[in-house]
Amino acid sequence: MGKRLKGFDVTVKDVSRAYGNFKALDDVSIEIRKGEFFSLLGPSGCGKTTLLRIIAGFDSPDNGVVLLDGKDILPLPPDKRQVNTVFQSYALFPHLSVYENVAFPLRLRKVPAGKLDAKVRDYLHLVQLDNHMDKKPSMLSGGQKQRVAIARALINEPSVLLLDEPLSALDAKLRQNLLVELDHLHDQIGITFIYVTHDQSEALSVSDRIAVMNQGKVLQIGTPYEIYESPATDFVARFIGETNLFPAVVKQCDPYEDYYMTTLDIPALGTEIKVTDYDNLAVGQHVSFTVRPEKLKITGHQPTRVGKDINLFRGIVEEPIYSGFQSKYYVSLENGTVIKVIQQHANYMDEGPDIDWKDQVFVSWSAEDGYIVEVVDS
Amino acid sequence: MNSHMQEKRGRRLGITYSAPMGLWLTFFFLVPLCIIILYSFLKKGLYGGVEWEFTLTAYRQMLNPNFMRVFLRTLWVAALSTVITITLALPCGYAMARSRHQVMWLALVIIPFWTNSLIRIYAWIAILSSEGFVNEALKALGVIGESLPLIYNQGAVITVLIYMYIPFAILPLFTTIDKFDFQLLEAARDLGASKPESIFKVLIPNIRSGIITAVIFTFIPIFGAYTVPLLVGGKDSYMIGNIIVDQVTKTRNWPLASAFSLVITVVSTIGVIWMMTSTASERARLKAPAQVVDANGGIS
Ligand SMILES: Nc1ncnc2c1ncn2[C@@H]1O[C@H](COP(=O)(O)OP(=O)(O)OP(=O)(O)O)[C@@H](O)[C@H]1O
Ligand SMILES: [Mg+2]
Numbered sequence: 056m057g058k059r060l061k062g063f064d065v066t067v068k069d070v071s072r073a074y075g076n077f078k079a080l081d082d083v084s085i086e087i088r089k090g091e092f093f094s095l096l097g098p099s100g101c102g103k104t105t106l107l108r109i110i111a112g113f114d115s116p117d118n119g120v121v122l123l124d125g126k127d128i129l130p131l132p133p134d135k136r137q138v139n140t141v142f143q144s145y146a147l148f149p150h151l152s153v154y155e156n157v158a159f160p161l162r163l164r165k166v167p168a169g170k171l172d173a174k175v176r177d178y179l180h181l182v183q184l185d186n187h188m189d190k191k192p193s194m195l196s197g198g199q200k201q202r203v204a205i206a207r208a209l210i211n212e213p214s215v216l217l218l219d220e221p222l223s224a225l226d227a228k229l230r231q232n233l234l235v236e237l238d239h240l241h242d243q244i245g246i247t248f249i250y251v252t253h254d255q256s257e258a259l260s261v262s263d264r265i266a267v268m269n270q271g272k273v274l275q276i277g278t279p280y281e282i283y284e285s286p287a288t289d290f291v292a293r294f295i296g297e298t299n300l301f302p303a304v305v306k307q308c309d310p311y312e313d314y315y316m317t318t319l320d321i322p323a324l325g326t327e328i329k330v331t332d333y334d335n336l337a338v339g340q341h342v343s344f345t346v347r348p349e350k351l352k353i354t355g356h357q358p359t360r361v362g363k364d365i366n367l368f369r370g371i372v373e374e375p376i377y378s379g380f381q382s383k384y385y386v387s388l389e390n391g392t393v394i395k396v397i398q399q400h401a402n403y404m405d406e407g408p409d410i411d412w413k414d415q416v417f418v419s420w421s422a423e424d425g426y427i428v429e430v431v432d433s
Numbered sequence: 434m435n436s437h438m439q440e441k442r443g444r445r446l447g448i449t450y451s452a453p454m455g456l457w458l459t460f461f462f463l464v465p466l467c468i469i470i471l472y473s474f475l476k477k478g479l480y481g482g483v484e485w486e487f488t489l490t491a492y493r494q495m496l497n498p499n500f501m502r503v504f505l506r507t508l509w510v511a512a513l514s515t516v517i518t519i520t521l522a523l524p525c526g527y528a529m530a531r532s533r534h535q536v537m538w539l540a541l542v543i544i545p546f547w548t549n550s551l552i553r554i555y556a557w558i559a560i561l562s563s564e565g566f567v568n569e570a571l572k573a574l575g576v577i578g579e580s581l582p583l584i585y586n587q588g589a590v591i592t593v594l595i596y597m598y599i600p601f602a603i604l605p606l607f608t609t610i611d612k613f614d615f616q617l618l619e620a621a622r623d624l625g626a627s628k629p630e631s632i633f634k635v636l637i638p639n640i641r642s643g644i645i646t647a648v649i650f651t652f653i654p655i656f657g658a659y660t661v662p663l664l665v666g667g668k669d670s671y672m673i674g675n676i677i678v679d680q681v682t683k684t685r686n687w688p689l690a691s692a693f694s695l696v697i698t699v700v701s702t703i704g705v706i707w708m709m710t711s712t713a714s715e716r717a718r719l720k721a722p723a724q725v726v727d728a729n730g731g732i733s
Pocket of ligand 1: 074100102105
């Protein structure tokens with residue numbers, strides 16, 4: 056179905072929404088580009104649905120503006136906005152068949168019978184439900200319901216599709232499949248998707264850009280890579296993937312090639328470490344230091360040659376967790392601090408992982424793999 | 434213990450549970466009904482009662498055009514009052530279901546039942562009569578010079594009937610609307626429906642069973658009403674219920690009274706059957722078991 060629609064950009068500016076004294080949205084500003092697959096990611100209760108409902112028109116902000124294609128849509132009722140929603144619980148009409156659910160928007164607009172039928176079949180085909188059109192929603196599986204909801208939301212040819220955790224009611228395996236389908240669908244029709252999720256792996260795998268939210272605030276907006284590799288705050292670093300995060304104080308900061316080699320004093324590790332950073336940080340500044348577990352190397356024997364930009368620690372394996380393609384180790388360092396290490400098993404191992412519980416190990420990472428998250432004070 | 438035996442025991446227990454209900458229905462519904470059917474085919478006794486002689490006289494008398502007029506009027510009054518009652522009860526039930534003070538609203542709907550219905554009808558007489566509140570208030574305000582004829586006519590009958598039976602419509606409507614998923618209305622708005630369209634195309638079809646129950650609960654008692662037309666109606670408001678009372682107490686034609694009672698029972702029964710079949714089919718429509726749903730959600 057060579058269907059390509061026109062996506063609009065969405066601008067959310069200074070939007071706040073309070074319920075009583077509770078700020079569900081606190082001065083939120085986001086610019087979403089035409090045709091983008093944009094995710095709102097954050098823990099439960101952070102205001103994702105509230106923001107989506109404001110864009111759809113079911114709720115209005117206390118202040119701020121929402122622009123669609125440059126035009127203020129806040130005065131418009133939901134039925135007059137070129138935006139459609141896939142609801143978290145699908146909200147399919149139980150009294151109508153699959154076919155009639157999808158035809159519902161067209162019937163409202165009094166589309167002539169022939170054109171209506173062709174279009175409904177077209178969209179049912181798009182979501183691969185050709186064989187289920189006469190069923191009632193109650194007779195469908197979760198994944199099928201979700202696809203009816205998508206077809207129904209798309210048939211009005213909106214410029215923006217809002218998806219509120221559309222996969223959260225499904226099991227993990229199905230979720231993966233549908234996520235890939237959703238991504239294909241987005242590439243195929245080309246409209247803007249605003250995708251709400253609290254699942255960071257979902258957001259990372261399909262989004263063009265992500266806004267990470269917490270407690271009604273947007274903490275960071277960026278590509279999945281930016282968000283993962285250079286989190287803007289401690290919260291983002293912890294929420295996206297796994298990480299080792301420690302408070303630190305800047306000891307020294309010297310130019311090094313085209314960035315700065317920074318020496319941090321980390322009380323939790325009981326020592327100083329080296330990390331490269333683009334900013335010239337003032338000595339004595341308090342910061343957070345993070346290094347992802349998969350960036351750490353773990354060996355059973357002491358590395359013979361250690362470069363000056365390698366941070367090396369000795370420790371005891373407290374808990375090895377084998378999960379097929381990788382192992383995760385909780386390593387207790389000499390001063391008692393526990394650090395997470397993930398080791399990929401790229402090669403076949405005759406006798407299983409060579410590192411075991413209570414083994415003495417060496418953990419190391421290069422200065423380039425660490426990251427300075429947040430300047431705690433100024 | 435195998436499940437077959439359990440099932441059998443369950444069925445026997447089921448009979449025990451339903452026995453009191455069955456006895457109740459037999460003594461207070463089935464037996465009187467049989468007596469009515471029997472009496473309607475007997476000869477009228479001179480001072481009331483019946484003589485034990487088979488005859489169709491009562492049914493022949495019923496076809497009298499005057500009686501037919503009353504029958505049609507009763508249908509009309511019942512239908513009109515029911516339509517108005519439901520139209521008023523729907524928004525009430527909706528507002529109650531969406532309100533945060535459901536218990537308070539429910540109490541307010543139920544409180545009038547604490548007062549005897551006759552007293553409530555007399556209250557309406559005090560409100561509507563020529564020296565009643567409404568007329569006196571309008572006169573005091575100078576809106577009218579002479580009392581309006583607000584009572585002893587069909588308008589008064591319909592008004593009071595609506596008042597009497599609206600709680601019976603509100604309660605079933607409230608219960609079904611309360612179970613309704615209001616997000617469906619948002620979905621409808623999202624897909625391009627105006628507010629009225631979302632109500633008529635999504636809410637109403639999904640609360641059909643509640644509407645039908647409300648219709649039955651108001652239409653059947655109104656169809657058999659006699660105190661309201663007797664107390665606040667005029668000559669133009671005589672209804673089947675009044676015929677029955679008059680045939681028993683004044684004309685002493687018990688077979689004819691029985692025949693009219695039977696008419697009310699038949700009309701009511703048709704209504705109940707209609708309600709049961711349509712709610713049953715609705716349930717079948719909505720809750721049909723999933724047939725073939727492939728394990729991976731139908732991804733091919
Ligand atoms: N109508 C309301 N009245 C009062 N508080 C509300 C209302 N709607 C939402 N909230 C509050 O606002 C906050 C944000 O809610 P929202 O539904 O946007 O969260 P969310 O990010 O979508 O969470 P989830 O992932 O659980 O769906 C929550 O703490 C919630 O309790
Ligand atoms: Mg939500």
